[in-house]
Amino acid sequence: xxxxxxxxxxxxxxxxxxxxxxxxxxxxxxxxxxxxxxxxxxxxxxxxxxxxxxxxxxxxxxxxxxxxxxxxxxxxxxxxxxxxxxxxxxxxxxxxxxxxxxxxxxxxxxxxxxxxxxxxxxxxxxxxxxxxxxxxxxxxxxxxxxxxxxxxxxxxxxxxxxxxxxxxxxxxxxxxxxxxxxxxxxxxxxxxxxxxxxxxxxxxxxxxxxxxxxxxxxxxxxxxxxxxxxxxxxxxxxxxxxxxxxxx
Amino acid sequence: xxxxxxxxxxxxxxxxxxxxxxxxxxxxxxxxxxxxxxxxxxxxxxxxxxxxxxxxxxxxxxxxxxxxxxxxxxxxxxxxxxxxxxxxxxxxxxxxxxxxxxxxxxxxxxxxxxxxxxxxxxxxxxxxxxxxxxxxxxxxxxxxxxxxxxxxxxxxxxxxxxxxxxxxxxxxxxxxxxxxxxxxxxxxxxxxxxxxxxxxxxxxxxxxxxxxxxxxxxxxxxxxxxxxxxxxxxxxxxxxxxxxxxxxxxxxxxxxxxxxxxxxxxxxxxxxxxxxxxxxxxxxxxxxxxxxxxxxxxxxxxxxxxxxxxxxxxxxxxxxxxxxxxxxxxxxxxxxxxxxxxxxx
Numbered sequence: 001x002x003x004x005x006x007x008x009x010x011x012x013x014x015x016x017x018x019x020x021x022x023x024x025x026x027x028x029x030x031x032x033x034x035x036x037x038x039x040x041x042x043x044x045x046x047x048x049x050x051x052x053x054x055x056x057x058x059x060x061x062x063x064x065x066x067x068x069x070x071x072x073x074x075x076x077x078x079x080x081x082x083x084x085x086x087x088x089x090x091x092x093x094x095x096x097x098x099x100x101x102x103x104x105x106x107x108x109x110x111x112x113x114x115x116x117x118x119x120x121x122x123x124x125x126x127x128x129x130x131x132x133x134x135x136x137x138x139x140x141x142x143x144x145x146x147x148x149x150x151x152x153x154x155x156x157x158x159x160x161x162x163x164x165x166x167x168x169x170x171x172x173x174x175x176x177x178x179x180x181x182x183x184x185x186x187x188x189x190x191x192x193x194x195x196x197x198x199x200x201x202x203x204x205x206x207x208x209x210x211x212x213x214x215x216x217x218x219x220x221x222x223x224x225x226x227x228x229x230x231x232x233x234x235x236x237x238x239x240x241x242x243x244x245x246x247x248x
Numbered sequence: 249x250x251x252x253x254x255x256x257x258x259x260x261x262x263x264x265x266x267x268x269x270x271x272x273x274x275x276x277x278x279x280x281x282x283x284x285x286x287x288x289x290x291x292x293x294x295x296x297x298x299x300x301x302x303x304x305x306x307x308x309x310x311x312x313x314x315x316x317x318x319x320x321x322x323x324x325x326x327x328x329x330x331x332x333x334x335x336x337x338x339x340x341x342x343x344x345x346x347x348x349x350x351x352x353x354x355x356x357x358x359x360x361x362x363x364x365x366x367x368x369x370x371x372x373x374x375x376x377x378x379x380x381x382x383x384x385x386x387x388x389x390x391x392x393x394x395x396x397x398x399x400x401x402x403x404x405x406x407x408x409x410x411x412x413x414x415x416x417x418x419x420x421x422x423x424x425x426x427x428x429x430x431x432x433x434x435x436x437x438x439x440x441x442x443x444x445x446x447x448x449x450x451x452x453x454x455x456x457x458x459x460x461x462x463x464x465x466x467x468x469x470x471x472x473x474x475x476x477x478x479x480x481x482x483x484x485x486x487x488x489x490x491x492x493x494x495x496x497x498x499x500x501x502x503x504x505x506x507x508x509x510x511x512x513x514x515x516x517x518x519x520x521x522x523x524x525x526x527x528x529x530x531x532x533x534x535x536x537x538x539x540x541x542x543x544x545x546x547x548x549x550x551x552x553x554x555x556x557x558x559x560x561x562x563x564x565x566x567x568x569x570x571x572x573x574x575x576x577x578x579x580x581x582x583x584x585x586x587x588x589x590x591x592x593x
Contacts, residue, residue, distance in 0.1 A: 051469065077471035089469075091462045102459045103450055106470040114453035164470055 003064075003167040004029040004168050005050055010059035011222075012045050019045040021222035022059070029064075029168075031214035032194055034201040038242075043202045044086055050074045050200075063168075066093045066238050068216040077106070080167035084157045084174060086202075090145045096156060097141035101128045103163035128161070135159040135189065150183035158189065168198045175205050187212060210234065218242075251478055256528050257446055263532070264435045267291060268428070271540065278344060284427040289497050290539045292492050294340035295438045297516040297531035298445055298522075304517070305525030307370075307481040310460035312381040312513050313388030317364065317486045319508030321356040321493025322394060326408045326503045328352045334401045347421075349498075356494045357487060364486035368479045376478075385510070392508040407504030411497060434495050441491050442532075447536070448484060449528055457481055489516075518541020522563055524570025533572050 003026040012020040020042045023041050027033050035043050048054040050061065052073035060069045068076055092097050104127045108114075132138040135155045140148065145156060154174060174190070175183050187208055192201060203209050209216065209230070216233045218225040226236050233239055263270070265279055267410040268287035300314040329352060331345030346352065371383050402408070416433070424430045431509045448454055459467045468474045497503050508514065516531070518536050523530030541559060545552040567574040577586040 053465075053469075060524070073468050074471050074473050083469055089463065089466050091466060093462050095460065098455070100469075102455060103470050105456070106467075106472055108452075109456075109472050111461055112452075114456065115448070115451045117451070160470065207367055 002091050003008075003027060003062075004031070004033075004200075005161070006062040006091040007049075008060045008062075010046075010049060010061060011057050012042075012049055012054060013057045018222045020056075021051060023222075023224055023228070024059075025217070025224060026048050027217075028215070029198050030116060030194075032190065032199045032201060033215050033217065034203055034209050035211060035217045035219055036203065037225070039217035040221075043046050043219055043223040044172060045222075046219070047083065047172055047202060051081060051170055074109075077164060078110075080165070081170065082161040082164050082168070083170035084154075084172055086172040087178070088150070088153045089159055091158065092144070092146035095141065096137055096145055096147060096148065097114065097128060097132065098145050099145050099156060100131050100141075100159055100163055101125070103160040104128050104131065104232035106164050131159050131163045134162065134192075136185065151178045151186075154178060154182075155189070158186070162193060166197065168200060169193070170200050172202045173192075173204065174201070175203060175208060204211060215240065222247070253477045257443055260442055260529065261439055264291060264439055265402075267435075267536075268431060277533075278415060284431050286389055286539060286543055287345050288427075289434055289533050291431070291438050292495050292499060293516070293519065293539065294532035294535040295441055295495075296489045296492035297519040297529075297535055299492070299517040300443060301485075301520040301525055301531045302445060302488070302521055303481055303485035305527070305530070306461065307456065307457040307478060308464075309376070309478060309482065311384040311479070311482075311519070312383045312510075312517070313384035313386070313483075314486070314489050315508045315510075315512035316384075317360045317389040317489040318496070318512060319391060319395060319503075320360050320363065320509050321490035322497045322503045323402060323408075323493075324356040324359055325352040325494040325497040326402060326411050328407055329353060329400075329411050329414070329497070332561070341551050347412060347415045349416065352414065353491065353494050356490050359376040360486055360490035361483070364483045368482040370487075372479045373475050385482040385513070388508060388510070388513055392505060392510075395508055396505040402505070405505065407502060409499045409502040410505070413498050413501065421430035430499060435497065437491065437495060445488065446528055453477070453480070507589065518560055522560060522570060524567075524573035524576075526569065527572040528577060532568045534570070537571070 005027040006025070008024050010020060010023045011018065023046065035046065037043050045054065049056050052068075052071060057067065060067060062068065063076070063079055065083060066079065068079070071079075091102065096103070098117065102125065104124050129138065130139055135158060136155060137152060137159065138153065145153065148156060154177070158174060161171070171190070175186060176196065178186060183205070191212060193199065199211070201209070213230055215227060216230055217227045218233060218239050220242055225242060226233060226239050267290060268284045271283045272285055296318055297316075300311065303309050303311055328343065328346055331343050333342045334340070367387060371380065373385075374385050380526070390547065396405060398404065413430065415421045416423060424433055456467065456472055456477055460472070460477055464474050493507065496507065513539070519534030520531045521534070523532065523534030524539055538556065541556050542552055545555045563571065569577065574586060
């Protein structure tokens with residue numbers, strides 16, 4: 001498989017405003033693929049189109065070799081596309097452990113009989129514990145998710161995304177609002193999980209982006225300005241002028 | 249104290265067993281029939297409300313028309329027991345009547361299941377929130393007006409009277425005419441139905457319902473087919489009001505169109521909110537309080553509904569998670585923390 005996603009003339013308009021404007025791109029599979037760009041460039045809208053939160057106004061989307069343009073979000077999730085949200089999106093009133101267990105169980109939806117005890121669905125609790133350990137929240141599993149610190153909630157959401165055993169993770173600003181220490185451990189987590197998956201990031205923290213990305217896609221006003229390795233992007237005249245400017 | 253009765257099915261069974269004797273003023277030896285009657289009403293509405301609450305409290309869809317399933321169950325039982333002779337178009341439908349409980353129950357459930365199956369697929373994917381509430385209300389009104397207007401079949405405004413109670417195999421034929429015999433018969437049926445509700449809530453299906461209630465978008469993006477869960481929860485929650493309606497007919501030995509009215513649909517909403525919608529047991533407690541209040545206050549004033557309304561408002565303000573929700577808060581967080589939760593809102 002050469003690419004994870006392929007889009008063809010993908011557009012999304014909001015009452016005449018072109019949030020995503022005619023994007024045709026291939027996102028290679030494997031590695032950390034980061035999308036950067038100024039606010040309003042269309043990064044989150046692009047994510048919403050890939051994950052199925054929004055239908056496109058025009059254009060088509062392929063995942064691996066399948067046309068997914070018309071698939072509802074849960075069907076895309078079952079194909080192996082998992083996403084996190086810019087604003088933390090977890091089950092606040094449920095415990096941390098219950099959050100992860102529901103995500104682990106999601107893999108069985110439509111395959112197992114959900115009126116029989118969950119113990120019939122194989123090693124669910126083992127899997128749950130493994131994910132909890134992975135994201136470092138094992139000791140907080142009985143806490144209500146809404147009572148976690150902001151950083152822990154962000155990590156829990158990454159845990160939910162991981163638990164559905166996705167091929168591709170779409171992470172929308174996973175580091176937003178994190179302390180330096182939390183950022184460090186989350187970056188380490190992302191590096192661990194990318195081993196046999198594709199991670200597509202939207203992120204504003206330029207130093208981190210430069211450090212962990214395999215390729216960077218720069219978006220501006222709904223279109224693609226440049227694609228390249230971190231060093232290519234750093235030295236790209238257009239990008240420097242439009243976006244990085246005084247940062248480098 | 250509630251730690252002692254830790255398993256909800258255990259305390260549900262105990263409460264059903266002693267309910268008629270729990271009512272304030274009840275004396276097992278004096279005036280028993282009156283309290284047995286109140287107890288029967290409470291138990292039947294507990295089942296109605298808990299079935300309804302499977303949809304409202306556990307997956308988060310507020311149906312304002314669940315009385316339609318109650319009234320269909322009630323009328324099917326009444327018509328099958330009493331028999332009917334009605335002309336529909338050119339067909340003349342005649343039924344002589346039966347005294348089989350199983351037969352009436354199965355057909356009540358069957359018709360409600362068929363209607364709920366179709367209705368769920370029709371309206372659930374197309375509506376949510378207040379729109380869902382209004383559409384369920386509209387369908388309930390259709391059923392209500394059919395029972396109200398179709399004199400030849402449903403008895404119209406007067407309903408159907410003189411419906412005999414069923415005879416149980418192995419028991420004398422008038423066995424269930426005795427109030428307390430009927431109470432315990434109904435209590436056993438209700439307990440079995442409540443055990444099914446408990447099983448649904450505790451299954452993986454139930455935990456997905458809770459996830460959808462808390463955050464349907466996150467559930468969808470984990471790969472859950474949210475629409476399928478909402479359709480199935482609607483279907484399942486329609487079955488229990490049908491059982492309750494069947495028992496209601498046998499208990500009252502008559503049925504009027506009221507059983508499908510807005511008031512009945514609203515009553516289970518109120519009971520669930522009073523008792524605590526996020527709990528298994530709450531609606532039963534709500535039924536107890538509602539009927540107990542009605543029974544006592546109606547002796548003092550004919551404006552008893554206004555009094556219940558005030559009590560309801562006070563409870564919703566002071567215990568927004570319902571009475572059983574407040575009890576669980578005290579158990580889980582201690583009295584002081586529970587108070588703080590109430591007054592910080």
